Amino acid sequence: MLNRLYKKLHLIFTGAVMLIITLIIGIVLMNDLKTEQMNENTLFQRMATLLIYQLEDHDQDMEASISPYEEKYSIFCLLRDSGGQPVYQSRIAFPTKADLLLERLEKQSGTQTALKSKTPPADGFGKAAATTQQGVFEIEGTSNDRYWGIPAQIASKSGDVYDLTLLYQQKNVWEQLKGHLIFYAVVWFTSLACVVFISHLLLKKALEPTERALKSQKEFVASASHELKSPLAVLLVNLDLIDGLGIDDSRLKKAVRTMDNECMRMSRLVKDMLLLASSDAGTWTLNQSSVDIDTLLITLYETYELLCQKKGISLSLDLSDCSYPVLYTDRERLMQILNIYMDNSLQHSKKQADIQIKAEFTGKTITFYVIDHGQGIAKEDKPFIFDRFYCADKAHADKTHFGLGLSIAKELAKMLHGQVGVKDTEGGGATFFVAFPLKTK
Template sequence: MLNKLYQKLYIIFISSMMLIITAVIGVLYINSVDNEQRVNSTFFGRLATLMIYELENPKNHPRKVIQPYESSYSIFALLTDPQGNVIYESAISFPTDRNLLLDRFSERTNTESTTVLQQTSATTQGGIITISGISHDTYWGIPATIVDKDGSLFHLYLLQQNKISFELIKKQLFFYILIWLISLLCVTTISHFLLKYAMKPTEMVLKSQKDFIASASHELKAPLAVILANNDKINGLSRELPPIRKATAVIDTELLHMSKLIKDMLFLASSDAGTRSVYKTMVNLDTLLITLYEAFEPVCSRKGIPLDADFMDIRFPQLYTDRECLFQILSIFMENAVSHSETKAAIQIKASLSRRAVTISVIDHGQGISAQDKPYIFDRFYCADKSHTDKSHFGLGLSIAKELAGFLSGNVGVRDTEGGGASFFLTLPLK
């Protein structure tokens, strides 16, 4: 139980910490992208200013001015006269068609009042415009109106693809993955030691409790046997004294209950200590179910409860399992059904076979199990009867059935019986 709690806390703690670390890394990456984009957009604006300054000199041919910027910084330039005639156009290609980008560029310059370029007597440079392509690609654009020293007027459109995000991913992906892996290793190691240290006092308390239960249960066996023997002797000597015989009968009943409780506690102690052994052999399931029926048919008959066997028409394969464990699980189901069934309410032993598993069910038509009790019915010391009026049950039987099923690689469960009652079932894999 403590190991399961440790594993859950371990997973939750690591997941939470790694989620926070991943979020922090993501924020750092986004900030680095934003900073890089701001730096590069500023640099692009400065390059445009230098290019425009050089184009203001009529002695500089546009091709000689623009081509160095094209080759070094992948800047696309379109230079036109006031009539729209192309003086120079770069040969750079982008993922999105250049004409579409220029159309969107023109729409943005005409709709944003801050970048509207009109005929003027001086050179005017617009602000940086962000343009989206058709393949999730983005571009920066700068419009400008240039008036050279001879008074000639030109329109300039500059475009540069924004590759910052992809380039940063390529350059920094290994770095971020390395940080994440190192963080995972550190968090895993620290979590292990912290949780172990935090749970150590609890482990010591639980271990001392288990040791006490095991020791007390073992030490109680001897005096209990002595009391039983002497009670039988008193019972034999008081045949003609009804009050004494009645008292010894009560003592005998309570001693049997106590003996069963000690036996269950010893089993759970051995299970917790890992000393419980499983002896698997080839088991004939038909014979075992018939034995179960014959063992509980007299008990049911005394209480006026019909016992039905719904497995006679099925031929089961032999199971490689522990016969004693299997019989104990089914006996616990039967004892539970007999205790909670009313007179004339039938109990049914049912078995079904599939390609991969065999399922054995004990079906009763008693008061059933409430929805709030079902999740805990297989927990140790859990009793649906909160008043504890039934002192023959200590809340250990079904938990023992669950432990035994785990030894057999099977599982147990409960479902409602149609018309009222509970159906406990055991499923075992066919291997």
């Protein structure tokens, strides 16, 4: 039980912490991408400013000034004279045609590519107008690509005026992620390893007191059960001796019968507790062999046939028309599970009720059923019916059962790699089943 609890807590704790770490990494990664995009934008602006200054000073050798920016930074340049005629245009190929990008940039910036006059207007002091540069505009392409564009007007030292347009393709998200993915993946997996290790240590430390208490409890139950066997045996022997004396006293005989019944009841309880103690200690042994299912079902039917007749209960055996496959398992342990089911059905069935035994083979699974038409099981009791000492009869009116039988069936099925369960019988009652995967020797 503690192992299952540990696994669940470990999974929940690790999942919750890793979810928080993943969110933090995601936020940091988005900030890094945003910062990188801003840095890229700033770099483009700086390169544009440098290029404009160079063209302003060296208007006679414009191609030599533009080429380094094209080759190193993949900046697209379109330079036009005052009449709107291209002086220079880059040959850089973008996913979207340059003409469409230039048209969209022109719409956003509200500028005209052609200048109206060749000579820039002079200011009040007779000096030529200064070079102007607009801000950065973001342009969307046709293939999920995005660009930055900068329009500018250059007044060269020679007195000529040029219209300059610069374009720069932004890195897409995947290109940006590639530079960070490996680092953050290493951080994530390292965090996962640390969280798994730390949570393992913390949970083990936290569950140690509970584990010690449960271990002591199991040891106490096992020891007490063993110790109770001897005095119970002595009591039963002496009760048989008293009963054999032939003392004609009705009160004495009644007391002896009561004591005998209680001793037998205590003996069954001790036997069940020993079985569960053996399960907890992992000392149960299996003697696996090939089991003929038809023979097993017939044996179960014959075992309970007379008992059902005495209680006025109709017992039926439903054998399949098709032959069952051979099941490789521990026959005695399987029979013990079915006996528990039968005892439970007999206990909760009234006279003239029906109990049915059957098995079904579906695919690679064989399922055994014990179907009764008794009082059934309340919906709120079903999740706990296989728990130890759980009793649906809250008044504990029935003193012959202790709520251990079904829990023993569950432990036995677990040992045999099977699965127990219960469902409602159509028309009223309960259907207990145990399913086993078929396996060969």
